[in-house]
Amino acid sequence: MTPDGPAGPIRGKIIRGEPMRLGSFMPVNSIWKPLLASLQERFPGHEILAGPEAAQAALPSLDGILAGRLDRALFESAISLQALFVPFTGLNHLPADLLLERGVKVYNVHGQAPGVAERALALALAFYGRVVEFHNDLSRAHWHGFWAGRGAKDQWESLYGRPCAIFGTGAIGTALAGLLKAFHCPVTGCRRRGDAPVPPGFDRIETDLRRAVAEAELLFIALPLTPATRGLFSRELLLSARGKFLVNVGRGPIVDEEGLYLALRDGVLKGAGIDTWYTYPVGQDLDGAPSSFPIHHLPNVILSPHVGGSTTEGVRIAALETMENLAQWLQTGTCGRQADLAEMY
Numbered sequence: 001m002t003p004d005g006p007a008g009p010i011r012g013k014i015i016r017g018e019p020m021r022l023g024s025f026m027p028v029n030s031i032w033k034p035l036l037a038s039l040q041e042r043f044p045g046h047e048i049l050a051g052p053e054a055a056q057a058a059l060p061s062l063d064g065i066l067a068g069r070l071d072r073a074l075f076e077s078a079i080s081l082q083a084l085f086v087p088f089t090g091l092n093h094l095p096a097d098l099l100l101e102r103g104v105k106v107y108n109v110h111g112q113a114p115g116v117a118e119r120a121l122a123l124a125l126a127f128y129g130r131v132v133e134f135h136n137d138l139s140r141a142h143w144h145g146f147w148a149g150r151g152a153k154d155q156w157e158s159l160y161g162r163p164c165a166i167f168g169t170g171a172i173g174t175a176l177a178g179l180l181k182a183f184h185c186p187v188t189g190c191r192r193r194g195d196a197p198v199p200p201g202f203d204r205i206e207t208d209l210r211r212a213v214a215e216a217e218l219l220f221i222a223l224p225l226t227p228a229t230r231g232l233f234s235r236e237l238l239l240s241a242r243g244k245f246l247v248n249v250g251r252g253p254i255v256d257e258e259g260l261y262l263a264l265r266d267g268v269l270k271g272a273g274i275d276t277w278y279t280y281p282v283g284q285d286l287d288g289a290p291s292s293f294p295i296h297h298l299p300n301v302i303l304s305p306h307v308g309g310s311t312t313e314g315v316r317i318a319a320l321e322t323m324e325n326l327a328q329w330l331q332t333g334t335c336g337r338q339a340d341l342a343e344m345y
Contacts, residue, residue: 019045019046019047020046020047020063020064020330021046021047021049021058021061021062021063021064021080022046022047022048022049022062022063022064022065022066022326022330023049023054023055023056023058023059023062023064023065023066024036024048024049024050024051024055024065024066024067025051025052025055025056025065025066025067025068025070026066026067026068026087027051027052028050028051031315031316031319032050032319033050035319035320035323036048036050037050038323039323039326039327039330042327043327043330043331046330049062055067056074059074059077059078060077060078060079060080061080062078062080062081063080063081063082063083064081064082064083064084064085064326064329065078065081065083065084065085066085066087066322066326067084067085067086068086068087068088069093072095072098075095075098075099076098081102081104082103082104082105083104083105083106083107083329083335084099084104084105084106084107085106085107085108085322085325085326085329086106086107086108086109086322086339087108087109087318087319087322088108088109088112088309088318089108089109089110089112089113089171089172089224089309089345090108090224090225090251091106091108091224091339091341091344091345092224092225092226092251092344094106094341096341096342096344099341100341100342105334105335105338106338106339106341107325107329107335107337107338107339108337108339109318109321109322109325109337110170110171110172110318110321111314111317111318111319111320111321112308112309112310112311112314112315112317112318113170113171113172113174113175113314114175114313114314115308115309115310115311115313115314116172116175116222116249116275116308116309116314117172117173117175117176117178117179117222117249118175118179118311119249119275119304119307119308120172120176120220120222120247120249120273120275120308121176121179121180123247123249123273123274123275123302123304124159124218124220124245124247124273125159126273126302127245127271127273127300127302128156128157128158128159128245129156129157130144130154130156132302134154134156158183159180159183159185159218160183160184160185161183161184161185161186162183162185162217162218163185163186163188163215163216163217163218164180164185164186164187164188164216164217164218164219164220165187165188165189165190165206165212165213165215165216165218165219165220166180166187166188166189166190166202166220166222167190167191167209167212167219167220167221167222167223167232167250168189168190168191168221168222168223168224168250169189169190169191169199169202169205170222170224170345172222172249173189173199173220173222174199174200174201174202176201176220176222177189177199177200177201177202178200178201180201181201185218186203187201187202187203188202188203188204188205188206188212188215188216189202189204189205189206190205190206190207190209190212191205191207192207192228193207194206194207209232209237210237210240213237213240213241213244216244217243217244217245217270218244218245218247219241219244219245219246219247220247220249221233221246221247221248221249221250221254221255222249222250223250223251223254224250224251224344224345225250225251225253225254225344226343226344226345227344228343229250229251229254230253230254231253231254231256232254232255233246233254233255233256233259233260234256234259235256235258235259235262236259237259238255238256238259238260238262238263238268238269239259239262239263239268240268241263241268241269242268242269243270244269244270245269245270245271245272245273246260246269246271246272246273247272247273247274248272248273248274248275248276249275249276249308250276251276252274252276252277252278252291253278257278257291257292257293258293260272260293260295261291261293261294261295261298264295264298264300264301265298267300269300270300271300271301271302272300272301272302273301273302273304274290274295274301274302274303274304275304275305275306275307275308276306276308277290277291277305277306278290278291278292279291279292280306290303290305321337325337
C-alpha cells in the first residue's frame, strides 16, 4: 500500500460543480502532514486546511472534517458540514443526534483491528501465564517455579483448547478468532443475527447471550458502544459467570461497572483483562482511577490503559485508509466506508 492508496494516486478533478473545503484537526506530524500534502497535490481544485488552528478558523465554511475527538460546540459551528472522517472505528464520542439531524455522513476505518485483537489475546495470555505476577516478583529478586523448589505451586495455565466466545464478529472479532485458532480453541461468535455467514476463524455463531457465556471459559468483548450494547453484560449476568475470564477491548460501559467489580472481588469471575474503562483523565492530567470502584487494585485483573489500537502499524494503516476515504469522497462525493450513525458503528 502506498500513501496514495493500494492502486497508486488518484488524480482528482472537480466533478460536482464547485470546490470543497476540508479541515483536518489531526496533529501536523510525521504521519498526517505528508499524507495531507499528497492529498492536496492530487486534488488541487479543492482546499485542504491542515492542523487544528487552520481548520477551526474555517469551521463555518467546511464541507468536510477529519478529526478524532471534537467538542460538540465545534460541530455546532460547522454549519456547512457534509462529511466527517474519523481515523479509527469507534463512534460513541460523536454527537450523533446533531449529525443525524443535519444529514452529515460519517466515514470510519478499521485498520487498527488487528492490533486490538492482539491486545485482547495478550491480556488473556498475561493472566493465564501469570506473566505480570512473576515479572514483578523477579524484578524484586524473588523467585518462583522449579528453580525455587516450588513445583506445582507456581505452575501456570495454557490457553490451549479452552472454549472461547467472542461478542462481536466484526473486524476485531474476526481477527481475534484467527489468533485463537493457533491455540486450537473452539471459538463461538455471538451476535444478533444468526442467518449471516459464519466469519472466518469462528466455529459457530450463537445469538443467545446467556448461552454463549455459559458455554465458554474465555469471554472476549469486541463490540462497539451503542444503545443496544450499553450495559449488555449486566450485574446479574456477571454474577452468574462463575469461573469465566472476561476480556474487554470494546468499551467500558458495555459491562456493568459495579457488577464487574463485585464478580471479580468475590471470585465469581476467574479474572479479567481490561483495556477499555469507565473514567479517563481530563486534558493532560495523567493521574486518575479507571473506575469509581477499586477494580485496579484487585489481584485477578490485568490492566491496560485503552491502548489496544495504538500500535505503530495500526495507526499508520488507519491513516492510509482514511486518506483513501477522503480521496474517494473528493473524487465522487461519497465513500464505500460509510458508518451507520443510528447504530453507532
